[in-house]
Amino acid sequence: MxxxxxxxxxxxxxxxxxxxxxxxxxxxxxxxxxxxxxxxxxxxxxxxxxxxxxxxxxxxxxxxxxxxxxxxxxxxxxxxxxxxxxxxxPDLPQFHYLRAQILQGTKRYKEAIDAYDSTIGLAEDINSINSEVFRQLSASYAALGDYCEAITPIQTWMGLDPAANDTQRTRKILKDYSAKGKCELSHATGSDRFPTQGQNVITAKVMINGVPGIFIVDTGASFVSLSKKFAERAKLPLSGNYSIRMQTANGIAMAQRSSISKVQIGRISAEGVAAVVMAAGEDAGDGIDGLLGRSFLSRFDVSFGEKEWRIESKKQ
CATH class of the missing domain: 1.25.40.10 (Tetratricopeptide repeat domain)
Known part of the structure; x- marks a missing residue:
């Protein structure tokens, strides 16, 4: 055959x-x-x-x-x-992540930072984000010589799961950045409790760089976000570059990245907190200056009851 x-x-x-x-x-x-x-x-x-x-x-x-x-x-x-x-x-975080990596490869670090922040801002759950997003975001800041800013992504990532992420290697990275940038490390301190009054939407008086504002406590928001007017009052560094895409309760919105020197609520405080400033017309509501999101809350243990909510620094 x-x-x-x-x-x-x-x-x-x-x-x-x-x-x-x-x-x-x-x-x-x-x-x-x-x-x-x-x-x-x-x-x-x-x-x-x-x-x-x-x-x-x-x-x-x-x-x-x-x-x-x-x-x-x-x-x-x-x-x-x-x-x-x-x-x-334009609204899929994995596409922004790939672009961020490519931009970082070309040493276009500022654009890479925007793309990494869009990756985080568009994610439905910040806990689902790969650790490399935070590591490479931090590395992009460091490549620009912005060592104090490089600390913030690592601290945010640590706060998501201290048991797994607070390692000797991570602490060494933070110590090196702190020394190079000559900036103090203050991750999260204090504990406090506040009334909820049975409300579904919880608001709190928050001090941003020493300036008081009313913020919605939002565990679904990736970043602390602020209205442009309040950000100007709090003297946040503003570039005017609204190139960050954010998933909000009202859909996709544009924002610019920034960083808060100190966030304080009652006896709770944290320094070097990642923030975004929303474009004009994207305010959270009348009398509301912004959202207290996960870039701050993830550093703490937060629990909500019928009459009160509690917040305390995580045990390291």
Whole structure:
């Protein structure tokens, strides 16, 4: 009997399908994967880009292309693809994370910081964010020589799970940044309790850099966020660059990143707290100066009862 003919080219079948159906997504995906496996990374990226350009706009295809180009260290090409990717799907945190990594690779650290902050701000749950987001955000600040600002992301990450994240290595990083920036380390101190009066929305009088304001206590907010007017009163550093995308109760909003020297509520205080300043018209409500979010609250143990809520520094 004649021997069976074996097709030893794993890409031939995908090519045959694409010759008949050029916009078959499954064949495109598998063909690009076969190209990658064979070592043709750049060609695989071009296949994904071509699909999105010629067949149908696809953020999945563009994400794969950008990721491949990033792996090749072709940062200019990867940034160009992420421009198209974020124009198509601007509100997915993983897309901002990839762009942040690419920007960091090009040493465009300020833009990388904005992208990392958007990654955090768009996440539904700050606890689900990969630790590398906080580490690389911190590293970007350090690369700019902003060592005191570099402390804040690490402290925020530590506060999410002190048992796992408060390690000797982490403390050494903070100590090194503190020494280089000549800034004091004060993570979180004190304990206190406040009445809830049976309200679903809890407000509190908060001192921001010594300036009093009324804030909603919001465990769902990633950052402490402030209205522009209050931020100006509290003399927060403002760049005017509203390039951070934030998930809010009213949808996606734009903000600019900042940092608070000291946040104090009753006998509780923390220093070097990450904050965002919302664009005009994005206030939390009448008489409300901002939201007391997780960049502050995660440093403490917080519990809510029917009549009162309690907050105390986590046991280190």
């Amino acid at each position: 004649p021997s069976a003919v074996v097709n030893r080219n794993p890409m031939a079948g995908h090519i045959a399908v694409l010759l008949r159906e050029p916009c078959d997504w499954n064949a495109t995906y598998e063909f690009a994967g076969a190209l990658q496996q064979a070592g043709y990374q750049r060609e695989a990226a071009k296949v994904f880009q071509a699909y999105s350009a010629k067949c149908r706009p696809s953020d999945v295809a563009l994400y794969r292309a950008a990721d491949i180009l990033y792996g090749l260290s072709d940062f200019p090409a990867a940034i160009k693809v992420t421009d198209d990717l974020l124009a198509m799907s």
